[in-house]
Amino acid sequence: MKKVLIPFVMVAVLVAIPYVGVTAGGQAYLFGVIVPYTAAAIFLLGFLYRMIDWLKRPVPFRITTTAGQEKTLDWIPYNRIDSPATPMQAWVRILLEVFFFRSLFRNTKAELREGPSFTFASSKWLWMGGLAFHWSLLVIVLRHTRFFFAELPGFVQPIEVADRFMELTLPAFYLTDALVLAAITFLFVRRLRDVKLSVISLPTDYFPLLLIGSIAVAGVLMRYVDKVDIMTVKALTMNLAQFSFDPVPGDIGPIFYVHLFLVSVLMAYIPFSKLMHMGGIFLSPTRNLCNNSREKRHVNPWNKPIKFRTYAEYEDEFREKMKKAKLPLEKE
Amino acid sequence: MSNRISTILAFVIAVIMFVAAWFFMQSGDGASAPARAEAPVAAPKEVPIDSTRCVASTEWMKSHHMQLLNQWRHDSVREGNRTYATPDGRHFDKSLNTCLGCHASNPMFCFMCHEYANVKPTCWNCHISPMEATK
16 A cells, blocks of 8 residues: 555645645746746656667567567468568557557456466456547647647647537536546556556556646646636746746646646656656567568677688598598598 | 667657747747737616626636636526626626627627637637627
């Protein structure tokens, strides 16, 4: 339980810092301008550092975790996505993984039943919860472009219209707001309920869930419940988008600063945490390498050069002796 | 090895530059906040009402007007209660037209904020829009 409690207390403190800082300390500039810029810088530099670091790691061999037939002879059909033979096909495998989580789709559940019998069953819940969570987050991030652009980018408009089509409340209720909260609750409860999972879960598994959950809750609260003045918010975010250091253009409710501060913490946290999987997935060798070990010989580049000795050389050296012993020779 | 890095780096930098260029092109102009609404002129009515104040405090209206409209819509359409009494004793018809009555002097009143904040209420699909109302 301590594993859940510690991240919980951490997030609570992170919520309290901007709240107290803005309401009691009057530090709107700190939390509205300085902290977001700092966090964005940490995010960008940290992300780049991590990626370059990973890119520098050599991957001399193909790691073939295939779920399909590898390309061999022409008349044997092979699986282009699960066992790609060209970089193009490997890209398809990565993108399908990124957008549809194919490897989670294969998730199985192992259970020890009465009997005792050990059973496996396909389990799609994690896949579904993960999809709902990630897609909602993507839509939510895209929707936030309305704060950083004078005009919504063209492709965001249809997304946003689709998202609000329920027309339940004013301001319009967004479907993804409910989805993301439901999905993150599921992902959180899943870790607690399953004993096997809660044993392997670490505080660093709970912390991002709680952090992202709190961001979502703060956002939902300030949109539907304790409303903040969007006009001032947009004036501030436009300033941020133009890298200006102007003072915060007006009073905004403290809950906005809580939201912004948690987002800043999240941005700064990403390069140091498991959330780096957003960049790492593109570099994961089991996804981005084509399985062409049969087609092409892969040589480890830092192998010591081996001195080969051919039979011809051997024969040259021992020809006379072999002749005496009447051994057959290739070359007289 | 280094070839791979430079290809990917070049790709990443190209994407960043593309996004940044697009970003600055988009967010460069039209980014200034609209001027505050001018104090509306009273629309002639049988009962003179104080039109120098909104139906609630300006501060509150700025962020909550859509919730008020939602409430008004619910009250008048679902419950038939069409009169809204402000705490300071003024009475208003719970209708979108009430807003336009006071805010008619600037037909762009509702729009300039919404343009800026990128909100597109669907109300004008059916209701008379302030642009048409002043014609």
